[in-house]
Amino acid sequence: MTDSPDRYRRAVERFDDANRQDPNRTVVDGEEVADELLYAQRMSRWLERLERGASEALRLAVRCQHLCRWMIPRSQYPMTRPGYHQWRSTLARFHADQAAQILRDVGYDAATVGRVQSLVRKEGLKTDLEAQTLEDVACLVFLENDFRDIAAKHDEQKVIGIVSKTWRKMSDRGRAAALALDLPARERALIEKALSPGAGAGPEGPGSMGDERP
DSSP states (O other), X not given: OOSOHHHHHHHHHHHHHHHTTOSOEEEETTXXXXXXXXXXXXXXXXXXXXXXXXXXXXXXXXXXXXXXXXXXXXXXXXXXXXXXXHHHHXXXXXXXXXXXXXHHHTTOOHHHHHHHHHHHTTTTTTTOHHHHHHHXXXXXXXXXXXXXXXXXXXXXXXXXXXXXXXXXXXXXXXHHHHHTSOOOHHHHHHHHHHTSTTOOOOSOOXXXXXXXXX
16 A cells, blocks of 8 residues: 555656666667666566555565666676675665665655665565565566576576575465466476475575676
8 A cells, every 4th residue: 555646656756767777778569678677667566466455665665676776786796606795785785775865855754764775675584574575576577587598598507506596585475476477398397496306506606697686
């Protein structure tokens, strides 16, 4: 539910205007769309599918989770697992701070701003149901839209490791939604292998990857 539809609309418009500045583009239905704007739209659509009665704070957090992500590229950090985690930690704070500025500008109170920031930083995963929902949404967007490219670029064991890590992040509800995705046969087979007994991540994880969406 939304307490103030106009304020919520203005916040989303500001988030989207910021993400339209992303120089990275994807062609959708013959038209170029900024990558982070497209990502934010997909996140909102998945939240609507997963939890139609989501709180205003969660809806805002989902929309701005990767706000202006291109401003801090992965290449600024070592291409190692510690470098990857340092990059992701920096991004979480950056997205939360960028979102807070916009939310204050359009009139949100401190409590709502703080809640959105906490969700964007994914604090309390596995104990905070809304933070877990955001994580489920991010994983579903990844599996539905980015997984095919990842699977094409990397060897099978690497991909199985990525799926295993993604699966561990998700709740039972998120996993059920993931299994219902309409994926090509090869990608579905890789997921099934990743979920089979004894399967798991190899010695390398997403720290060596360029950009893991969730």
